[in-house]
Amino acid sequence: MKQLSERIKEAAFGSLSSGQVEMVIGWQKGPLWWQSFPAFITDPGETASLIWDPFSVSNLNKYLLNEVPKKKIALFLKGCDALGFNQLLRDGRVEREKVLLFGIPCDGLVDPARVEATGLSKGLLQVKKEREELVFYYKEGQRKAPARDFYYSKCLSCRYPNPVTCDEMLGEAVPCQPLERFANVSKLEAASLEERFTYWSRHFSRCIRCFACRNVCPACSCRECIFDIAEPRWLGKAKESGETLFYHITRAYHVAGRCVDCGECARICPLGIPLAELNRKFIKDINELYGEYDAGADLDKEAPLLTFKSDDPDVSA
């Protein structure tokens, strides 16, 4: 992993100092062990601060929307980020020739919550990955544990660990052993109507409508979001179960056929609402009804809601 960090620094320095790009977006370490923040670097001298560690989970490509570049911007993409980048590209939100993409093969990132849950976080100073293991550093010394035990669940079912697009790949491709991603959806489908309703209302009742799930989503890139528009006001401001449901149904419906299944929405949710399962319900239905489609990867296929076949399954009751 250290080697990858070095290559990131080199790539950033090279592209900035050659004048090929005017900014590099990467990750920097924060004060605590689990903090890896996005960094926006324009001075080649600062590139040494860039890192790659098991907490570099932020998807950087949505920051492109805020930047108005004269020249190119360089960006680091994990496998999931690359899918999101393609979706932004398809939505016309980024211009391919204005970005320089460095691909990072990634076999999974660490969920700090899982570290907390095991009690390993007490007095923890730093976490590093060595091969298949995590090394936990304390004042007193260090402990080791299998890395996969601490990965985000979204990483365990990741089907594209190696970026599907980039200008330069940093590092060797990693193997892909995804867990079945529709397991939870299928389980819910098998439950009764009332069980499903109870399950989701419990989750939705906790929603504080912070919109983090939308903000992080690479498929949610509208200049102005329907939920923010005042006239007409689609989404009311009241904390109201109907409004919350409208929000969640509409958010998921708007990314139907476009969601790249990066799982960021569920990861970012401060209340732990399993939002990705909503998206996956759509993905599963689309695959079953209209044929397999992987948004962000199947670039030659038309998005399923923007096309049709005359013999599609009928909706009529």
Added chain:
Amino acid sequence: MKITRDNLCSSIVKEIAEISGENVAGCYQCGKCTAACPVNTVMDILPHQVLRFLQLGLVEALLNCNTIWICASCFTCAGRCPRGVDLPGIMEALRLILLRKRGFSRIKAGVIPRVADKGMPEQALVSAFRKYTR
């Protein structure tokens, strides 16, 4: 003959509609049923007339005719009816009214031992009992 609304909509007319599940107003008297019927020569009221009688509310005449007992439920009429009227179902309804309500039985005494001798298939006997008795 006097025709009144009471006759046209009598409870027995309704009952026939209910038992058979058929709407006799669907019939436009093309006569296809009669033309198709293999036993029309021995019927006293012809199949299309059965429907006409029902349209006119003349149920008693139908309950006293031999047609409903001669109809063999061969479904030739039903298969060709352009209006999709199930005449065998209506014949059955008329029979059932007699069998159920009026304690009627069409099986003549002494028939059974006679036919059983001849090796007549069970199918025939069960059918006849189902059609002629209750």
Added chain:
Amino acid sequence: MRFSYYPGCTLKTTAALLENSALKAARALGIELIEQEKWQCCGAVFPLAALEIAPFLSSVRSLAAAKDTGEKLVTICAACYHVLKRANHVMKTDRDVCTKANNYLQLPEQYRGGTEVIHYLELLRDEVGFPTLARKVKKPLTGRKIAAFYGCLLLRPPAVMQFDNAENPSIMEDFLHALGAAAVDYPYRTECCGVYLSVQNEEIVAEMVAKIINSALSHGAEAIVDACPLCHYNLLELQKKTPQGKSTLPVYYFTELLEEALDLKDKVEEKMAF
């Protein structure tokens, strides 16, 4: 090829000939017909009164049992075929009756018409295939002019039975051709034989039978073949009561010819001789 098999009362008694020949031929063609364990009489006639469920509960039981094995339900008797297929249609299309029947029967699993009911002839046509059957024929009935008699129960009402083109069927002729025989086309092949009227109106049935027999004869038939025990009885027995007063045309079950063409008849006789 494995199927559930519903024999029905008549095949176990007066029409044993039909069952025996059919089962023998099935074995020879590699078809497994598994007789249902607890079948009950189908009722012989389909109840035509709407909302009358009791008479076909026994059919529903058989249909549901076949569904549990996941197999198609085969019948040989035309009447059983007619009743089972129509009962199944009602279960499929009439929500109300379906619910009532299910409530009454208290089956382990709800039955909603999932079983496919097929007649032995359909088995030959759609599962075995007439070309295959033709290849398996050992003693073709070459030169035999045979008139097929369909009767009512297989064909009508067409919307439910969907057995063949009800006004111009061909399955029995195709069957005869597969056996090597020449099929005689005559206008009365889909007429009614008189069915149960023979129980007490023999004279009517005799007249109907006479028309059928004469029509077949005048078109050159040397024998007539049927698929229904009651048609068989009427054609055979009441032929004697026709104006000619005697039997002029031999009457066979279609399976008898099948047995003959597959050369199964002699074998049995040989066996019996031993």
Added chain:
Amino acid sequence: MSVNLKQGPFEPLIIAFCCNWCSYAGGDLAGTGRMTYPANVRVIRVPCSSCVSSNFILRAFQRGADGVVVAGCHPGDCHYTSGNYFARRRFLLLQRFLEFLGMEPERFQVHWISASEGNRFAAVMTETTEKIRALGPNRKLRDTR
């Protein structure tokens, strides 16, 4: 508001989005033919079933509709050639999704009703009203205010 202002048994409110060319015309034909169906149904005219956004459907439920019907031309017969093909995909996914969240699937229905099917229009509306009356009021998607 529920349909009957008086106290009484539950009467559902059903909103039907009907495409102008087929289903709305089918509704007109039901009227011309004096076919009756329950007054619980209120029709909103739209040009095409493909013009019905999920936003409208959800909004109707939020505001108290107990059932929503979208009706359009039969697939293949769209006045705008392909609108209902897109609608068919959009609504099938939405229907399955609402069911996934625990909504009764009967509450949101899609029907294809042509301009000549006045009787079908009346039958669909009657059947839908009966189904939803049996289900009871929509409490799941409704605003509680």
Added chain:
Amino acid sequence: MKRIGVFVCWCGTNIANTVNIEAVTEAAGKMPGVVYAGNYKYMCSEIGQSKIKSAIIREKLDRFVVASCSPRMHESTFRKTAAAAGLNPYLVEIANIREHCSWVHKNKGEATAKAIALIRAAVAKAARDKELWATQIPVEHRALVIGGGIGGIQAALDIADAGFEVDLVERTPSIGGHMAQLDKTFPTLDCSACILTPKMGEAASHPKITLYTYSEVEKVDGYVGNFEATIRKKARSVDLEKCTGCGICWEKCPSRVKSEFDEALSMRKAIYIPFPQAVPNVPVIDRASCRWFTREKCGICRKTCPAGAVNFDQEDEVLQKKYGAIVVATGFDVLDLDDFGEYSYGKHPDVLTSLEFERILNSSGPTGGRLLRPSNQSPPKNVVFIQCVGSRDKSRGKPYCSKICCMYSAKHVILFKEKYPEAQAYVFYIDIRTAGKDFEEFHRRAVEEYGALYLKGSAGKVFPDGDKLLVKGVDSLSGHALEIEADMVVLATAIKAKSDAPQLARLLGISTDTHAFFMEAHPKLRPVEAHTAGIFLAGACQGPKDIPETVSQASGAAAKAIVLLSKENLLSDPCVSEVNESLCTGCLACIKVCPYSAITEKTIEEKIHGKALQRRVAEVNVALCQGCGSCTVSCRPGAVNLKGFTNEQIMAEVDAICL
């Protein structure tokens, strides 16, 4: 604040009987924005409209709602009323309280409550109406007529006579259609060919008409005034210019196939003209049965043609042309009788459809006009005609009446008896329908002068009996089952829509009814127009029709087309989509769902943080947009909006109905 007026129509008793007008008017008066509510017996009448106009002026209304019949009926009327009072016509909304309320509900309380809710929705929508202005679209002054039967010929001639160019596309090698197959026509017994062939010739020689025979329309794009059609001229394999129609080629041709024109009762050659009076009188090679094309042998037609017109290498030609209007006149087919085995049709040669009988009567037909039994070429003595074969039959056929059979069967009886005065005709009928000028008289002649025995009833079975046909039927009036020994049986077979009518409908973007006949825009008031502007219907493609009806509908369709073609410009419906560029993200999903390719991409420049920036957005071509609104749903932030049906308006309607 808006100043909305509400006008409640009683529609005589049509609404007033079921809806409490006073209660509705009172409730409407209290709705937000409503400053005036009134009612009148007939709002659509002159007086009703003037009441609206004076209320607009008196109450300074800036928009209004009419609660009345369906907007499909009178929306345009009330828009004109608005315009006459100086209001923009798109500031009008209709609440349909007749078809969708008073006519379908019986309980007055419920109907009144529903009427109020519908009006509340219309008021809410009206409050959000904006002024809309139609734009001008230029018109292409050429018409396309699809189908070269009598309907298509008539429409083409009328349009051409008005001075516009017409392209007449016919799928078969000759124009003429079914009428060319007929012998005589009812009720005048005119010779069909004698009155049709001059029209065919006129169409062929008209300077404004271009015939495309043996051709098909493959694709139609565009919109009213500006259609673009792709026409495939199938390879005729004979040069239209060089051929003199001498006939040597088809005399020499060795391949024989069943003649479509003679309903398969005679044989034609592989190189053939369908019938002697064909227009153009130039043969085609049916490549599927030609020996040259199937076996690369023969070529005798090419060798013998004195004009050197035969060209085996000819290829299909594909044309693209622009049209302002389209007339569809594709005609009908005859029902397939596979499910009607009881008539022995197809099993016995003496059982014929009426169209086949027509060919046998015809002097250019397979028998040269001698009416003989196909089985043994002997004169028929007893002919049984059976009516309603597949017509009025919801079980196996078509539930509708085919309309022409009663009359042509009377004609057949007369023609048959003219040939064989000593013979007997029997006609099984269910009802006789003779609504038409001189029709009843004609039918009575068949009965009284020609002695046809009309039997009310049906035939149950027809089967061969010796060399005769035995017809078992019933005369329901006497209550007797009958048997008739016939020499011929003629089946009045149902008329049905062309089997490929649904495909053509899809191609044209018009709709069909449940029987695949093309749908008129309004059954009473717009019977010759399709739902799609600029497309008109003529003849039996819209429903069963006889010749005079077809011709008059064709002239009607032509008149409608002429009205359109004589305009330099059309006003387009302003209810089209528009893009709010500030909301548009540029994802262009809308382009994918637009059926008219009316949305394109464009680049705009805007300043953000003082920097000039370019970005892509969607743009609507208002001439192409037909206003379906599919794009509005594909747009997540709602940047695309359909004028007249905006998101705001539909939401307001939902809210108002649920209030």
